[in-house]
Amino acid sequence: GAVVSQHPSWVICKSGTSVKIECRSLDFQATTMFWYRQFPKQSLMLMATSNEGSKATYEQGVEKDKFLINHASLTLSTLTVTSAHPEDSSFYICSVRLLTDTQYFGPGTRLTVL
Amino acid sequence: AQTVTQSQPEMSVQEAETVTLSCTYDTSENNYYLFWYKQPPSRQMILVIRQEAYKQQNATENRFSVNFQKAAKSFSLKISDSQLGDTAMYFCAFTTTTSGTYKYIFGTGTRLKVLA
Numbered sequence: 001g002a003v004v005s006q007h008p009s010w011v012i013c014k015s016g017t018s019v020k021i022e023c024r025s026l027d028f029q030a031t032t033m034f035w036y037r038q039f040p041k042q043s044l045m046l047m048a049t050s051n052e053g054s055k056a057t058y059e060q061g062v063e064k065d066k067f068l069i070n071h072a073s074l075t076l077s078t079l080t081v082t083s084a085h086p087e088d089s090s091f092y093i094c095s096v097r098l099l100t101d102t103q104y105f106g107p108g109t110r111l112t113v114l
Numbered sequence: 115a116q117t118v119t120q121s122q123p124e125m126s127v128q129e130a131e132t133v134t135l136s137c138t139y140d141t142s143e144n145n146y147y148l149f150w151y152k153q154p155p156s157r158q159m160i161l162v163i164r165q166e167a168y169k170q171q172n173a174t175e176n177r178f179s180v181n182f183q184k185a186a187k188s189f190s191l192k193i194s195d196s197q198l199g200d201t202a203m204y205f206c207a208f209t210t211t212t213s214g215t216y217k218y219i220f221g222t223g224t225r226l227k228v229l230a
Contacts, residue, residue, distance in 0.1 A: 001161060032215065032216070034217070034218075038157075041225075042222075042223075043205060043223050044205070044218075046217060046218070049215050049217065091157060093157075095159075097216055101147045101211070102147075102149070102161065102164060103216075103218060104161065105158065105159035105160075107157070108158070
């Protein structure tokens with residue numbers, strides 16, 4: 001499988017500020033990465049599909065201008081939560097899809113907006 | 115629309131016993147893939163097992179095996195010789211080749227607790 005890292009693992013920020021979360025594929029080049037959001041005791045909700053060198057594809061109901069995704073290289077995708085508010089507090093998880101159908105997940109980032 | 119259903123929100127099993135988690139799905143596709151992921155308290159999603167729909171043989175990975183019934187659209191996970199470390203949330207997931215992106219559809223999860 002692939003080894004995926006996320007940074008930071010936990011971030012606390014003030015309302016109105018922006019937060020950037022990094023997702024790195026450490027041992028594989030990934031043309032496709034996914035970003036998920038998970039609320040406590042719930043399943044993963046796909047936010048967007050991130051393709052290297054092109055614009056991300058957002059799921060219905062996800063605000064593109066609020067959740068900016070940049071897949072600048074084959075090993076790095078970033079999610080920026082702009083003008084964060086308390087309702088954006090959540091657990092954010094990225095995954096990497098290799099050449100096959102299988103996704104490998106990062107350890108997640110806990111975002112708390114005060 | 116494609117859906118994945120996990121009808122057991124919570125389950126418990128005694129250590130060393132066997133437990134089966136159920137998952138059903140709905141699709142009109144013929145080529146697809148099914149997965150079980152484990153999410154322990156650390157919240158790291160870990161791939162447990164993968165099944166290709168065109169393979170009739172059930173996938174196995176050590177103590178983990180699946181019962182894949184394609185006609186019934188059922189994909190259950192059997193955990194044998196349960197260990198305390200198996201305590202986790204288990205998610206069933208489905209993806210197809212037709213979308214091109216291989217997006218996953220997840221079930222709502224089953225919380226498994228292994229009792230000492």
